[in-house]
Amino acid sequence: MWNHEYFQELAALAAVGQVSGPEVKALDDHIEKCASCRSAHTDFAGIVQAELPVLADRRDRVSRLRALLGADRGYRRRFIERARAGGIRFSPEVDRKLTRPTASLAAFVPVRAALLVLASLLIVISAWMYRSKVRTRPVMPAEVALQREVARLAASNTELQSRVAKMAESEALKTAEIRQLESERTAGREQVVALRDRLERAEEEQLALEAQLRSAKAQAAESDSRSQESGRLAAELKNELDSVRARQSASEASLATQQAHTRELSEKLAAQTVLIDRERELLASGREIRDLMGARNLHIIDVFDVDGTGKSAKAFGRVFYTEGKSLIFYAFDLTSRRHPRADHAFQAWGYRDPAPQSARSLGIFYADDKTQNRWVLKFDDPQVLAEIDSVYVTVEPPGGSPKPTGQKLLYAYLNGQPNHP
Ligand SMILES: [Zn+2]
Structure with a gap:
């Protein structure tokens, strides 16, 4: 105021x-x-x-x-x-x-x-x-x-106030950013923790897998060695099997050979048995003949079959010859070997070497014992006997022929040394 x-x-x-x-x-x-x-x-x-x-x-x-x-x-x-x-x-x-x-x-x-x-x-x-x-x-x-x-x-x-306001605004923004960053950092830490967990689990799994791998490798190695062992055993077994098969084949071959040999031996035995039987019979016949004819000048001659080459084969018959007196001719298996037919005759011929074309008929064989297929011929003409030194047999038609036509079967030389006991 x-x-x-x-x-x-x-x-x-x-x-x-x-x-x-x-x-x-x-x-x-x-x-x-x-x-x-x-x-x-x-x-x-x-x-x-x-x-x-x-x-x-x-x-x-x-x-x-x-x-x-x-x-x-x-x-x-x-x-x-x-x-x-x-x-x-x-x-x-x-x-x-x-x-x-x-x-x-x-x-x-x-x-x-x-x-x-x-x-x-x-x-x-x-x-x-x-x-x-x-x-x-x-x-x-x-x-x-x-x-x-x-x-x-x-x-x-x-x-300044405007600046302060701006700074306050900026500070608010920065505070919000800091809050955001802090929340992101928290999330990041959680992620880090989660990732560490996963990493640890992954490492554990890796360790487990490595252990499995080692085990599997060991098993594979063992299996491999077993496989090699098996392969070796299989090779050995195969070798052994081959050996056994070879031995078996050899045995089979040997068996076949043995069987063949056995058969052969059996046949030989049978033949020998037959021969022994015949020998026995012929021995018996010979005693009779010797008794009949006397012991002197008797020739007992084995007769041989003659094959295509002219060589003599095994003994096929026997001739009992008494000089100038008689001739008995035993022959075996004449029909069963080469001449199975019955519609023919077996004829004996005598001659003196070297003139076979001058052969003289000595007669026709007859079946002495059909079960043993034994044939016999008896001739006792002294003149004819004195003129011949050889005999043989041919196959002729039934009833015989005046001259020999068929194939020569048996041959015997008569004039050897007397060989009776
Ligand atoms: Zn004043």
């Missing part, structure tokens, strides 16, 4: 006691709150105390000044007017107070003291004016500068 200029005027007036009670209270209230006016008030008081000579003791100085100034309106009015003439402007309240009726005036004031008060007032006013000039001049440019500074600071503040 009150401007500072008014209160500084009041302060100047108060320094010399030219204010009323309410004014003093208003001034006190204001300078309690306003440092500038309080400073001015202190300055004025200092001036009054330093410049004014001591009129009396301090106890009554103010009251006496107040009494001096307040007792006569004329002093106040003249002070104001003179100050105005000096260029000092006063507020309208000061004028109003000039018309206000004052309290009852005090008593006696010496003129010299009043003059001193007036002089001190002038000094105070001059100082106040100087002070006002000094203050007001730099205040305005300073205010402008301050306003500019304030504006600049406000702009800067706005910019």
Whole structure:
């Protein structure tokens, strides 16, 4: 409500006691709150105390000044007017107070003291004016500068606030990013843990598989060696089998040979048996014949079959010949060997070497013992016997032939040494 200029005027007036009670209270209230006016008030008081000579003791100085100034309106009015003439402007309240009726005036004031008060007032006013000039001049440019500074600071503040807002926004974004990254890091750690688990399991599986592989390799090696052993055994068995087969073949061949040999031996045995039987019979016959013919001049001649080459074969018959007397010719198996047919005759012929064309018939064989296939011929013409030295047999038609026509079967030379026992 009150401007500072008014209160500084009041302060100047108060320094010399030219204010009323309410004014003093208003001034006190204001300078309690306003440092500038309080400073001015202190300055004025200092001036009054330093410049004014001591009129009396301090106890009554103010009251006496107040009494001096307040007792006569004329002093106040003249002070104001003179100050105005000096260029000092006063507020309208000061004028109003000039018309206000004052309290009852005090008593006696010496003129010299009043003059001193007036002089001190002038000094105070001059100082106040100087002070006002000094203050007001730099205040305005300073205010402008301050306003500019304030504006600049406000702009800067706005910019800083905007920066702060941006930084807050950026920080919020970064916080969100950090949160995201942390959650990703957590997920990554979990993945790492899971992957480690899987890796451990995979390593365990690998170890197990390697063990299996080693076992399988060992088994394969064992199986391989077994297989080689089996192959060796199989080869040995095959060799043995081949050997056995070869031996068996040899045995079979040998058996066949043995069987053939056995058959041959059996046949030989049978033939020998037959021969032995015949020998026995012929021996018996020979005894008879020897008994009949006497032992002298008896030739017992083995008769041989004659094959196609003219060579003699095994014994086939026997001739009992007594010189110049008789001839008995036994022959065996005439029909069973080469001449199985029955519609022919076996005829014996005698001759003397080397004229076989002059052969003379000795007769036809007859079957002496058909079960043993034994044939016999008996001839006892001494003249004919005297003219021959050899005999043989041919196959002729039934009834015989006047000359030999068939193949020669048996041949015997008669004129050897007598060989009877
Ligand atoms: Zn003030």
